Amino acid sequence: MGKTQLRFPQKGMLKEDILAEMAESQMQDVQWREGKTFSLVYHAGEEVTDLLMSVYILFFSQNALNPTAFPSLRRFETEVVLMAADLLGGDEKVVGNMTSGGTESCLMAVKTARDWFLSRYPEVQKPEIVLPISAHPAFDKAANYFGVKAIRTPVREDLRADVDAVKKAIRPETALIVGSAPCYPHGVVDPIVALGQLAQERNILLHVDACVGGFMLPFVRRLGYPVPDFDFGVPGVTSISADLHKYGYAAKGASLILYRNREIRRHQLFATMDWPGGIYASPTMSGTRPAGPIAASWALMKYLGQEGYLRIVETVMKTTTAIREEVGNMEGVKILGEPEMSLLALASDEVNIYEVGDEMTARGWYLDRQQYPPSLHLTINFAHAGMEESFLQDLADAVKIVRKPSFARVRSNLMLNLAELAVRYLPEGLVSRLTSRASAMLGVKGASLPKRSAAMYGMMGSLPNRGDLKEVVLDLVEQFTTPQD
Ligand SMILES: *Cc1c(COP(=O)(O)O)cnc(C)c1O
Numbered sequence: 388m389g390k391t392q393l394r395f396p397q398k399g400m401l402k403e404d405i406l407a408e409m410a411e412s413q414m415q416d417v418q419w420r421e422g423k424t425f426s427l428v429y430h431a432g433e434e435v436t437d438l439l440m441s442v443y444i445l446f447f448s449q450n451a452l453n454p455t456a457f458p459s460l461r462r463f464e465t466e467v468v469l470m471a472a473d474l475l476g477g478d479e480k481v482v483g484n485m486t487s488g489g490t491e492s493c494l495m496a497v498k499t500a501r502d503w504f505l506s507r508y509p510e511v512q513k514p515e516i517v518l519p520i521s522a523h524p525a526f527d528k529a530a531n532y533f534g535v536k537a538i539r540t541p542v543r544e545d546l547r548a549d550v551d552a553v554k555k556a557i558r559p560e561t562a563l564i565v566g567s568a569p570c571y572p573h574g575v576v577d578p579i580v581a582l583g584q585l586a587q588e589r590n591i592l593l594h595v596d597a598c599v600g601g602f603m604l605p606f607v608r609r610l611g612y613p614v615p616d617f618d619f620g621v622p623g624v625t626s627i628s629a630d631l632h633k634y635g636y637a638a639k640g641a642s643l644i645l646y647r648n649r650e651i652r653r654h655q656l657f658a659t660m661d662w663p664g665g666i667y668a669s670p671t672m673s674g675t676r677p678a679g680p681i682a683a684s685w686a687l688m689k690y691l692g693q694e695g696y697l698r699i700v701e702t703v704m705k706t707t708t709a710i711r712e713e714v715g716n717m718e719g720v721k722i723l724g725e726p727e728m729s730l731l732a733l734a735s736d737e738v739n740i741y742e743v744g745d746e747m748t749a750r751g752w753y754l755d756r757q758q759y760p761p762s763l764h765l766t767i768n769f770a771h772a773g774m775e776e777s778f779l780q781d782l783a784d785a786v787k788i789v790r791k792p793s794f795a796r797v798r799s800n801l802m803l804n805l806a807e808l809a810v811r812y813l814p815e816g817l818v819s820r821l822t823s824r825a826s827a828m829l830g831v832k833g834a835s836l837p838k839r840s841a842a843m844y845g846m847m848g849s850l851p852n853r854g855d856l857k858e859v860v861l862d863l864v865e866q867f868t869t870p871q872d
Pocket residue numbers: 488489490491493523525567569570571596597598599630642
């Protein structure tokens with residue numbers, strides 16, 4: 388890889404040289420086209436990608452900040468909202484906006500709930516939101532950004548939200564309940580109907596985070612798989628987030644936040660009258676908004692139609708079912724819970740699943756590591772159709788290898804033991820200082836994590852103080868945008 392360029396060059400470069408350098412740089416990225424990457428990239432085939440790219444380029448320069456300047460974008464955004472509302476059980480009262488992604492949609496849901504709540508109870512100092520432990524970190528981010536307190540509740544044995552626990556956590560300060568359809572870690576849908584009842588009884592809002600499921604679950608149900616009610620058809624559901632850039636297969640930078648009615652959405656909008664630059668208003672977090680994702684989402688929904696999505700979802704569910712069934716027959720690994728769609732968490736009662744993850748990495752598969760309990764995450768999408776056999780073969784091999792003693796395992800267990808010993812016998816202050824260097828110790832440099840991460844996960848799991856871990860992680864985040872040597 389080329390050395391990180393520290394200075395803004397005085398002279399410009401040739402276009403060919405730039406493209407060549409970037410192509411070379413790109414070689415190091417995960418090769419998602421091979422269908423060995425889970426999450427991050429959702430690919431519905433070259434035809435769809437071609438359409439998205441040509442439409443994106445057509446609207447490359449436009450700015451959705453000002454809908455009066457670009458009525459075309461206003462129309463596309465409005466129609467994308469209407470089509471999604473139709474898909475998600477909404478009536479003609481449902482309104483919404485396109486955002487840059489799931490995180491922004493969730494941020495908006497929390498901000499809206501806060502302001503809706505404060506308009507009724509202005510005396511409350513710090514409104515609260517109640518959400519199961521499995522809900523996306525975007526809600527913690529929202530709470531952090533918007534001065535709201537997030538109360539996390541446990542999930543049941545089946546990994547779905549424990550409605551009794553949610554009920555107990557509700558206080559006079561509670562503005563919003565969050566449920567997921569499905570949650571990302573385990574792919575299971577929370578009991579939205581029961582949460583809706585609860586929200587109605589307490590007269591508070593309920594957000595359904597269907598970021599990952601919004602463009603899957605309606606079609607999964609139509610194909611005959613069991614899917615519990617989760618959308619605007621459920622009384623008490625007041626907002627839904629759904630990502631176009633996940634299972635909507637749209638260009639990145641496209642998500643939706645939908646509200647049951649205008650009265651609630653009103654609390655999302657922002658306007659200021661006092662700026663010398665003029666009256667300024669905007670519906671979501673961003674100012675300038677790229678038009679490409681809006682135009683491309685509209686085009687794709689029109690191009691595929693519900694039939695097109697149904698065909699894609701059918702393929703995805705076939706791949707998912709094949710993997711689920713085969714893993715069910717495999718010794719040493721299992722799927723957690725009973726996921727409704729195509730998000731699976733692979734775990735084990737017998738082997739260290741992170742080591743299985745390392746073996747899969749060595750075979751070119753990109754799987755996220757999860758915790759509580761340790762598991763590997765699969766987000767199966769259209770790009771994985773036909774990959775199930777090689778995946779299952781590699782998984783079987785990986786499990787077999789991990790079951791046998793090996794040098795790499797002995798070494799990582801040794802590291803783990805050392806780390807545990809250090810944690811047990813060294814003074815806490817020293818451990819804190821050591822862990823602040825842990826990323827360097829573990830060979831984590833810049834943007835590349837070590838190929839074998841089981842030891843790191845084991846060590847992080849053994850830290851007595853999660854605060855230390857947070858510093859290690861923030862170090863990493865800092866390093867990601869700091870020049871590498
Ligand atoms: C992906 C995801 C989000 C966040 O979406 P981004 O597009 O990554 O910002 C929120 N909730 C769930 C359930 C998700 O899967």
